[in-house]
Amino acid sequence: MRPAPTIGIVGNDVPRQLVSAAGAVPRRLTGSWSGPIGAEAAAHLGAVDPVTARILTELLGPDAPALDAIVVCNDSQAHLRLFYVLRMLGDRGIPPVHLVDLPRQEDAATRRFAQVQFTRLAEFCSRVTGVQPGSSAWRRAAAGERAVGDALTRLRGRRRAQPAGTVSGTAALQALLTAASVAPEDAVLALDAAEEEPDAASLRVHVTGSNHPDTALYVALERQGVTVVSEDHDTGDLSWLGVAVDGDDLATVTQGLVAAHFRRSSGSAVSTIAERASLCRTSAETAGAQGVLALVRAGDEAPLWDLAASATVLGAAGMPLVRRRGLTPENVEAALADIAAELRTRGGEPA
Amino acid sequence: MTDGRLDSAVAATAYQREWFQGLREATAGGAPLAFVNADAPHEILRAMGIPYVVNQWWASVIAAKRMGPASLARLVAAGLPDDSRQYDALALGAQDLPSEEAPWGGLPEPSFAIAERGGDVTHKIFELWGRRPATDTYLLSRTAADPAPAGWWADVEHRWEDVFGADRIDLLTAEIHGLIGWLEERTGRVLDHDRLAEVMALGNEQAAWNRRTRDMLAAARPAPVAVTDSIPSVMVPQWHRGSAWAVSAARRLHDEVAERIERGDAVHPDERRRLMWIGRGLWSDLEMYRSFQEEFGAVFVWSMYLAIAADGYARYGEDPVRTLAARFVGLTDLLYVPPMSSSWYVKEALAHGVDGVVHLVADDTPGASFITAALEERGIPVLEIRANNADSRSTQNARVGERIAGFLRTRVPARG
Numbered sequence: 001m002r003p004a005p006t007i008g009i010v011g012n013d014v015p016r017q018l019v020s021a022a023g024a025v026p027r028r029l030t031g032s033w034s035g036p037i038g039a040e041a042a043a044h045l046g047a048v049d050p051v052t053a054r055i056l057t058e059l060l061g062p063d064a065p066a067l068d069a070i071v072v073c074n075d076s077q078a079h080l081r082l083f084y085v086l087r088m089l090g091d092r093g094i095p096p097v098h099l100v101d102l103p104r105q106e107d108a109a110t111r112r113f114a115q116v117q118f119t120r121l122a123e124f125c126s127r128v129t130g131v132q133p134g135s136s137a138w139r140r141a142a143a144g145e146r147a148v149g150d151a152l153t154r155l156r157g158r159r160r161a162q163p164a165g166t167v168s169g170t171a172a173l174q175a176l177l178t179a180a181s182v183a184p185e186d187a188v189l190a191l192d193a194a195e196e197e198p199d200a201a202s203l204r205v206h207v208t209g210s211n212h213p214d215t216a217l218y219v220a221l222e223r224q225g226v227t228v229v230s231e232d233h234d235t236g237d238l239s240w241l242g243v244a245v246d247g248d249d250l251a252t253v254t255q256g257l258v259a260a261h262f263r264r265s266s267g268s269a270v271s272t273i274a275e276r277a278s279l280c281r282t283s284a285e286t287a288g289a290q291g292v293l294a295l296v297r298a299g300d301e302a303p304l305w306d307l308a309a310s311a312t313v314l315g316a317a318g319m320p321l322v323r324r325r326g327l328t329p330e331n332v333e334a335a336l337a338d339i340a341a342e343l344r345t346r347g348g349e350p351a
Numbered sequence: 352m353t354d355g356r357l358d359s360a361v362a363a364t365a366y367q368r369e370w371f372q373g374l375r376e377a378t379a380g381g382a383p384l385a386f387v388n389a390d391a392p393h394e395i396l397r398a399m400g401i402p403y404v405v406n407q408w409w410a411s412v413i414a415a416k417r418m419g420p421a422s423l424a425r426l427v428a429a430g431l432p433d434d435s436r437q438y439d440a441l442a443l444g445a446q447d448l449p450s451e452e453a454p455w456g457g458l459p460e461p462s463f464a465i466a467e468r469g470g471d472v473t474h475k476i477f478e479l480w481g482r483r484p485a486t487d488t489y490l491l492s493r494t495a496a497d498p499a500p501a502g503w504w505a506d507v508e509h510r511w512e513d514v515f516g517a518d519r520i521d522l523l524t525a526e527i528h529g530l531i532g533w534l535e536e537r538t539g540r541v542l543d544h545d546r547l548a549e550v551m552a553l554g555n556e557q558a559a560w561n562r563r564t565r566d567m568l569a570a571a572r573p574a575p576v577a578v579t580d581s582i583p584s585v586m587v588p589q590w591h592r593g594s595a596w597a598v599s600a601a602r603r604l605h606d607e608v609a610e611r612i613e614r615g616d617a618v619h620p621d622e623r624r625r626l627m628w629i630g631r632g633l634w635s636d637l638e639m640y641r642s643f644q645e646e647f648g649a650v651f652v653w654s655m656y657l658a659i660a661a662d663g664y665a666r667y668g669e670d671p672v673r674t675l676a677a678r679f680v681g682l683t684d685l686l687y688v689p690p691m692s693s694s695w696y697v698k699e700a701l702a703h704g705v706d707g708v709v710h711l712v713a714d715d716t717p718g719a720s721f722i723t724a725a726l727e728e729r730g731i732p733v734l735e736i737r738a739n740n741a742d743s744r745s746t747q748n749a750r751v752g753e754r755i756a757g758f759l760r761t762r763v764p765a766r767g
Binding site: 043044046047074076077080081083084085088099101103104105107108109110112113116268269272273274301302304305306308 | 429430431432435436468470471472474475476478479490492494495496497499518521522525526529688689690712714716717718719720721737
């Protein structure tokens with residue numbers, strides 16, 4: 001049997017149900033924390049988040065993933081630039097590229113615009129696969145994605161259990177990244193298989209700031225005697241996974257997905273400072289974190305503007321915030337070396 | 352050689368100073384003031400009689416007065432970064448400078464801050480304006496340039512639905528209606544749509560004068576006007592767009608340029624290299640633009656300010672609010688998103704007969720490489736400089752003057 005077409009997804013605004021219903025596998029492209037950035041990618045993208053430059057490096061390189069199409073979300077300036085660049089490089093063997101451009105403030109006009117965007121996305125996916133979903137396809141895709149949502153809930157429960165969870169932050173992040181890149185049934189397996197018991201004596205921390213395209217920083221961090229029990233970035237707990245809408249046709253499903261879009265929390269680049277600060281505190285408290293760690297990599301500007309407000313909000317809750325900004329693969333080990341000690345000094349003693 | 356400044360530049364600058372002092376007096380008397388980003392629909396404010404200050408203009412004043420570093424230091428003191436979107440953020444930092452240090456006596460506290468949600472950070476900066484005790488913030492969506500047709504300048508005045516796409520215009524139109532209601536609620540004033548139509552018509556008239564001026568300058572040899580003069584002559588009226596004064600200022604610039612061409616005036620009598628400056632103005636070092644004339648006979652004949660005023664602003668339509676949405680929905684895209692941007696810069700470079708291009712690439716401008724490549728493909732050498740125009744630390748690090756001199760020596764041969 002011919003494998004299902006694969007649609008690469010950059011960003012966190014794509015409802016996977018729309019992709020699955022058209023018979024494609026959504027594969028999130030997150031880039032990587034470290035690794036080379038090709039000269040051509042650097043020239044085209046300029047001063048963007050280097051993680052995005054690595055996505056372009058990969059897409060232009062000899063080991064580019066086999067994709068039938070690419071969907072790029074306008075959920076950060078770096079991703080939008082990547083879309084513009086990919087559109088210009090259409091004659092370079094880049095598969096068809098499509099933009100998803102979602103407004104953030106909910107009102108009647110933005111709901112209409114978002115619905116048009118989801119409808120166009122679904123039509124694009126159908127053009128890629130040649131499949132026009134009927135009622136059963138919509139239902140099947142909803143069921144598949146709902147199963148992912150259930151597995152996600154189970155993972156969160158295991159991760160956040162107190163006094164000590166049974167899944168480390170590293171294992172959880174890896175499961176989330178895997179789940180975002182495979183078909184729903186495989187995503188469920190990945191989420192349920194996540195295990196790697198953390199040290200019960202370690203500090204429970206919530207991570208805010210930049211998103212994490214791979215587990216490198218979590219590994220380095222958890223070596224320092226902390227466990228990441230939650231995060232508010234869009235490759236971790238905020239990944240748009242497991243959202244399903246029951247319906248027999250495109251209009252009904254997209255309407256439900258638009259509502260879901262405006263209900264969810266987003267990454268820093270498209271959120272207000274107030275939203276981010278509030279989300280940071282709520283997430284940390286819900287997860288029983290003892291402190292918050294803000295990790296901001298060099299080239300990722302938006303989180304820098306949230307930090308002062310987050311510190312104020314967390315301070316009011318008696319929650320310490322430790323910041324490390326300008327992180328690069330070269331300086332990260334030194335930057336994280338004393339993080340556990342600083343958290344403890346600032347009041348984040350283990351319970 | 353013409354050493355004298357353009358009367359229109361002197362007049363525009365003087366008008367702006369006088370206007371600003373009048374603004375300070377009016378706001379001291381309780382009048383509302385709006386602080387807006389360049390891409391926000393100013394015409395609504397003008398039609399409602401609400402004075403406004405444009406963020407980018409105010410940032411240029413702060414930078415020109417060399418108060419950029421002090422303003423950025425204020426951001427740091429508030430726990431905010433000083434190395435992110437400095438051009439958008441300077442004014443926020445400057446607002447906390449002691450009044451004796453603030454340029455032109457300082458910006459009165461605005462009642463309204465209005466911006467589109469462009470990029471990752473601008474909306475956060477305007478959110479912070481909204482946390483100041485006297486200021487409320489209104490944010491509009493910024494949709495992406497999809498579609499992005501090349502050759503837009505031939506269609507954008509009338510066939511803007513095709514250029515930008517109806518969905519984008521629908522959204523911004525609805526949001527501008529929302530802004531109108533928001534302002535009406537807070538000021539007790541009511542927008543007169545006939546007045547808005549008048550403001551739009553004046554804006555189109557202003558753009559038409561700018562187009563004639565740009566076309567004359569493109570054809571003129573040698574260049575009769577320094578860009579450091581044409582920039583204030585165009586941009587001060589741009590921030591008063593839709594007023595009778597702005598139209599008369601645009602016409603005055605046109606007439607003065609025509610007179611200079613007629614007289615055979617030249618910025619530099621021995622013009623041997625014609626240069627184009629792509630990117631935002633280097634406000635902290637305007638002298639730089641004239642510093643290559645003596646040694647290289649190199650004259651900057653083009654900046655985006657007059658050119659986008661000529662090609663980017665005019666919109667004609669029946670419904671003034673929808674037409675206004677069409678003016679702003681993709682204004683920045685025209686300058687920065689390929690192929691819209693790259694095709695336009697090539698058109699302008701060829702029309703102006705430039706021998707070389709200095710391309711200042713800011714952190715937040717996408718597609719710069721495609722602009723450079725498109726120009727180079729047409730045989731026009733390009734020097735790319737990556738720096739922030741509003742942050743003198745950044746431009747010093749980029750060694751702008753030194754690199755331009757090297758570029759002229761090695762890649763831009765003098766005309767015979």
